[in-house]
Amino acid sequence: MSEPDDSAPLYGELLESARRLSFDLRGGDTGAGTESDRHGMTPEWSPLYGTPTWHGLSEPERRRLTRREVSHFLGVAIWLEVALQIVLLRRNHGVDPTRADVKFLFNECADENLHSLMFAGAIEQLGERYSPLDRVMLLMGWLFRTFAWDEVAYGIVLAGEEVFDVMQRDWSIDDRVAPAVRRSSHVHVVEESRHMSFARQKMRDRLRGVSRVRRYVSAVLIAVGAHIIAKGLVNKGIYRDLGLDWRTAKQEIDRNEHHRMMFRRATAPLVEFLDRERLLNRVARAVYRKSNLL
Numbered sequence: 001m002s003e004p005d006d007s008a009p010l011y012g013e014l015l016e017s018a019r020r021l022s023f024d025l026r027g028g029d030t031g032a033g034t035e036s037d038r039h040g041m042t043p044e045w046s047p048l049y050g051t052p053t054w055h056g057l058s059e060p061e062r063r064r065l066t067r068r069e070v071s072h073f074l075g076v077a078i079w080l081e082v083a084l085q086i087v088l089l090r091r092n093h094g095v096d097p098t099r100a101d102v103k104f105l106f107n108e109c110a111d112e113n114l115h116s117l118m119f120a121g122a123i124e125q126l127g128e129r130y131s132p133l134d135r136v137m138l139l140m141g142w143l144f145r146t147f148a149w150d151e152v153a154y155g156i157v158l159a160g161e162e163v164f165d166v167m168q169r170d171w172s173i174d175d176r177v178a179p180a181v182r183r184s185s186h187v188h189v190v191e192e193s194r195h196m197s198f199a200r201q202k203m204r205d206r207l208r209g210v211s212r213v214r215r216y217v218s219a220v221l222i223a224v225g226a227h228i229i230a231k232g233l234v235n236k237g238i239y240r241d242l243g244l245d246w247r248t249a250k251q252e253i254d255r256n257e258h259h260r261m262m263f264r265r266a267t268a269p270l271v272e273f274l275d276r277e278r279l280l281n282r283v284a285r286a287v288y289r290k291s292n293l294l
């Protein structure tokens with residue numbers, strides 16, 4: 001793949017940011033060990049927050065719920081980070097490695113590997129386990145990593161990064177939350193901000209001068225990807241593991257206006273960017289509305 005390197009100053013700045021501001025949490029330095037008296041995440045981010053099921057739980061049961069939920073959220077984050085690397089490394093295999101944008105991409109992959117390791121460590125420190133993803137997510141993951149082209153790959157990853165950015169800002173400063181999650185959230189928020197700038201710039205570069213049809217199709221695929229991520233955060237296995245009735249939990253989550261409001265808040269910056277880049281066509285809007293992201 002060859003690509004005009006006309007945004008080199010920005011890529012250089014991002015590389016400089018990576019040099020100045022990076023963490024390495026290898027070796028389990030995530031702050032503390034298992035602490036069952038803490039939540040896994042800010043409770044207001046639980047999809048069940050405020051529902052009848054939530055009100056029926058004791059405080060220790062709520063903490064157990066958010067620990068199980070955050071472990072799944074982090075599993076989804078790892079799934080996304082690995083998929084991003086497969087797509088982008090495949091598309092950059094054999095290109096000039098001294099180009100600033102390619103060097104930044106290598107740096108981003110290094111960040112993502114350490115994030116995945118850090119999140120896996122946080123799941124273990126919570127005393128939790130990885131929840132297998134459902135079949136739709138596995139299929140979509142395969143389609144994504146096999147077929148996604150640049151702006152679609154960056155767009156879907158940006159959607160995931162924006163949602164995690166807003167959630168993790170809350171988790172990182174909430175002392176109701178277990179230290180392992182607070183610390184990893186802080187690191188992730190800092191390091192992901194340059195990834196988001198990179199993804200936005202790459203999308204602008206790739207979309208310059210493309211046909212209306214391609215822009216339309218890419219916009220719809222990004223919306224479908226964002227929809228799958230948002231829906232994938234709610235996993236029936238975790239509610240069943242906790243002895244909750246899945247049908248009731250699902251109904252309550254679907255009707256939970258608080259949950260919708262939190263996710264709309266999480267995607268507001270993404271929606272603003274997509275609108276500016278003319279990536280919010282009629283079909284894409286309908287998909288975002290269906291996933292309560294708009």
Ligand SMILES: [Fe+2]
Pocket residue numbers: 081111112115188192
């Ligand atoms: Fe990451």
Ligand SMILES: [Fe+2]
Pocket residue numbers: 112161192195
């Ligand atoms: Fe990232």
